[in-house]
Amino acid sequence: MDHDDSSYAEAPATPRVKRPETSTPFSQLANPLAKASLPSIIMAQWIQPMVSLGARRVLEKEDVWPICARDACSSLEQLFRRVYDPSRRHPFNLSPLAAAYARTFQTELSFVLLSCVLYVVALALQSYVAQAILQ
Structure with a gap:
């Protein structure tokens, strides 16, 4: 780009604090x-x-x-390697990689699934609750 072009203005750098920080970063x-x-x-x-x-x-x-520490690559790699077996057959012809991910993150995936189910149930009950309040 031509530096003589007056329509271009470079974005300023992120502002740094000028005064010393009193707390630990x-x-x-x-x-x-x-x-x-x-x-x-x-x-x-x-x-x-x-x-x-x-x-x-x-x-x-x-x-x-x-x-x-529990979310660092090294600890997750150890968990993953414990459950990953590329030669193992899984139901529904599921990939060994997908099965290992599911086993490694079983708690997190279960929590997300439970949260989604509770959200859908709350949405389904919303109209009944609103109707009961209005009657």
């Missing part, structure tokens, strides 16, 4: 998700400090927590 702290309670996870309260910081200024790389 999140990148040097443990991820709060590792110790968050179930209600805190459901209501996303564990991420509130980062949301508050992001409301005050643009987040930088130093403002992000490190990955939880």
Whole structure:
């Protein structure tokens, strides 16, 4: 692109804080998700400090927590290798890779499935509840 073109303006760099930070950056702290309670996870309260910081200024790389140890590649790889058997036959001719993923993330997938079922049930009951309130 021609640098003499006056219609092009380069985007400014992300603003850095000029004053020294008094608190430890999140990148040097443990991820709060590792110790968050179930209600805190459901209501996303564990991420509130980062949301508050992001409301005050643009987040930088130093403002992000490190990955939880249980979600790191090395620990997930160990879980995956324990259940992956490429020679094993699965029902419905399911891929050994898909079966290993399902076994590795069984808890997370079950939670998502249960949440979806509860959501559909709540949607189905919504009209009955509204009708009962109006009568």
